[in-house]
Amino acid sequence: MRAAVLALFAAAWCGARAEVIDDVLRSLARGASFLERQHAHINLDGVVGFLMLQAELKEAVRTWPHSDPVSWAQRTTAVALVKRLDQSFDKAVAALQRNDPKYYREFEPLLSWSFWVVPREWSSTERSLVYRSTRTTECYDEQLSDKCLTLLLGTWKMNGTPCIVTKPCRDTMTRFDCPHYSLSHQLLYFMIGRMRGCTNLLKGDTRPSRANMTEHSYQKIFCSNMMKTNQDIMRQGLTEQTVDIFMENILICGLTGFSDFYKADWLRHILQLQDEEVGCFGRDESAVSQVIGDELLEQLQPHRRVKRREKILADGCSSHMTAVAVGALGGYLNFYLSEQDITKRPLS
Template sequence: MRASWLPLTAVLALVARAEMIDDVLSSLSRGADFLEGQHEHINLDGVVGYLMLQAELKAAVQTWPHSDPVSWGQRSSAVGLIRRLDQSLERAVSALRQSEPNYYREFEPLLTWRFWSVPGSWITTDSSLVYSSTLSSECYDEQLSDKCLTLLLGTWKQNGTPCIVTKPCRDMMTRFGCPFYSLSHQLLYFMIGGMKGCTNLLKGDTRASRVNMTERSYQTIFCSNMMKTNQDILRDGLSALNADIFMENILVCGLAGFSDFYKVDWLQHIFRLQDVEVGCFGRDRNVVSERIGEELLEQLQPHHRVKRREKVLHDGCSSHMTGVAVGALGGFLNYYLQEQDITKRPLS
């Protein structure tokens, strides 16, 4: 083992890292099991979370360390996981095309792992940027938020021009003092704009107080407040009601390159939230019996709109929370591979 010449503390750190990566891969394997069984039913948000995971895994195997047989065996496990996800995600995206054709058309650019870029460098949040007060309720409109994203993506009409920023979109996405999901939507807006290749999203903002603000400035403000949200959640007690936003903050801020969201104890919280039986997250066993009645209602209302944000599956699992969780776990994997392995060298 190459680490034999290292100080004892370094060897112990490598062993702890290897065990942590084993745990992440094991959790992700159970998450892949769930996707294989439920690919026809997972909604758009859930599928996007798995696609973020796929991007993270593909980046990870390219930079996996040549350190020891254990590490190389873990890489082989990750490669196998990628193959499984490739097949399941192809079927899941195809099912979305059939079940939610309008949402599929509007968000099709997001429905490939190639869209999602993985951080190559890291920064941290800044507690001095935390709002002195926040609104008590969400301050974004879901329909307007979706419209703003389609304007960035160019899917607002057939062959639409991308990277359009309207004043209502800019005002909503740069508003300060917003809580919870509003923050993650604001952050995602800037992330998606950047990944789409849109430049100068802030053009036209004439407010003197914002003259020196950049896209990265807003991301840092949003993630600094999302960090405070997560700290408050843990202080008050992580529960089924706030676990989704807790993990969503880790997912999107981690993907934006904020390393301080990848805390070891936060990873342990995610592990504990996974259902050991079916591998999903946010499972409510009481839902299983209730689904029978809901299915009868849906048969009587064939034009009933499926809400994109959440979908409770037949086994009581949360589609959104499961996608968010596996995406967050993929972020942990990528971060620990990049930052924690002192014997790392890139694959040739």
């Protein structure tokens, strides 16, 4: 009797999972259409988010279970999606190089799907690691963050040595009590360092209180606090102001290997945020006239640096939010396919 109940539960769960994967693939196909249309205008953050998605899709295709015709048909859909994205990337990266050559050169190593390593093992956050209190303002400075990343990547000068960690970078990137985007940039720093092959980002830290800290320790602390942020956001209700950081936390903590970010109800919220007409996320039609004005200003000041954090496109779409959303969805897809133990799947 128990075996029959378990078999029934497994069949129902597999059917539900197939429907969810269909929903994710449909959403990603609309996202790919958006990239195809906007490849010449999307900013560097936007391209990087789609490249994270591409890494996740390629891993998903590689490990896709050949269990039944439905699953195999879904894999065929994913393969077609990978090919579409590959074609768009060539055009998008060429546009980035043309529009902002200095910025392109500094972050060129990130502009390949093969840079982004998809997790094969999973861990979970811990409530006990949440800060007792956090700063009310960000401790993040975009210029310092960019400089620290170029030192890791080796792009701080032509043929620069990679994996350089200065004291200001280490102190900023290991600081506790930072909120929101500061947290996600701290995590991104460690994540990019690991993927670049930098083996000891903490060398030279002589603080006794940090003697036993490893890079994974910091990642776990950051993601535990990012989990608390997301739970608070959900409790208070998603708003236009909080949805971007909510999805960014899912994207980068998921890519770091924290599977408890892949909650089913969070996935439903992300899918509902997509604009059905143009396939993007964060669309604000009232911003269109403002965008046209900004584009005129860019034509008058062609060397003005394009702001990395955000770019609202001519159709009112958010370049950054769309890229973050599709990257997060790719993480969900890859996790659902790679995690074979049904007890660990995010069913609630």
